Amino acid sequence: MRAVALALAFVVVASAAAARSPIAGRDVTTGARVALADYRDKPVLVNLWGSWCLPCNREAPTLVAFAREHAKRISVLGIDVTDSRAGVRAWYKRYGRAYPSIWDPRALLAGQWSRGTPTTLVFDRAHRLVKTIEGAVTAKQLAAALALATRR
Secondary structure, three states: HHHHHHHHHHHHHHHHHHHOOOEEEOOOOOOOEEHHHHOOOOEEEEEEOOOOOOOHHHHHHHHHHHHHOOOOOEEEEEEEOOOOOOHHHHHHHHOOOOOOOEEEOOOOOOOHHHHOOEEEEOOOOOOEEEEEEOOOHHHHHHHHHHHHHHHO
């Protein structure tokens, strides 16, 4: 009986971990609704970041350049985690705005999809998660992610 109870507990915990909220919310600067589902039939990189995060600041120029260079092949969407409005304004002044970001001031969405920032989630055309990159992303990792996400 104890083994059955433990097996059931495992299934409940595993199911809860698999049940994530859709990636959607309000844009950090415009307030417009933004969602992964908006990018129908297109691969998407979702980057979780914060202006306060040093590795996020390290990867930002690479990610912005990648988003601009590959906009026709893959979309980029950010999730701004536990940030301040002043931090966001300073971030965009420094790096520019190459893609929209969802405002997640209490990390409620980010906490379901990552263990921390920065994290880059790679979704294919059907929006299946095909790779998770934890830590500051490099140009080489982004190139590999593009190849993986656009593979037929």
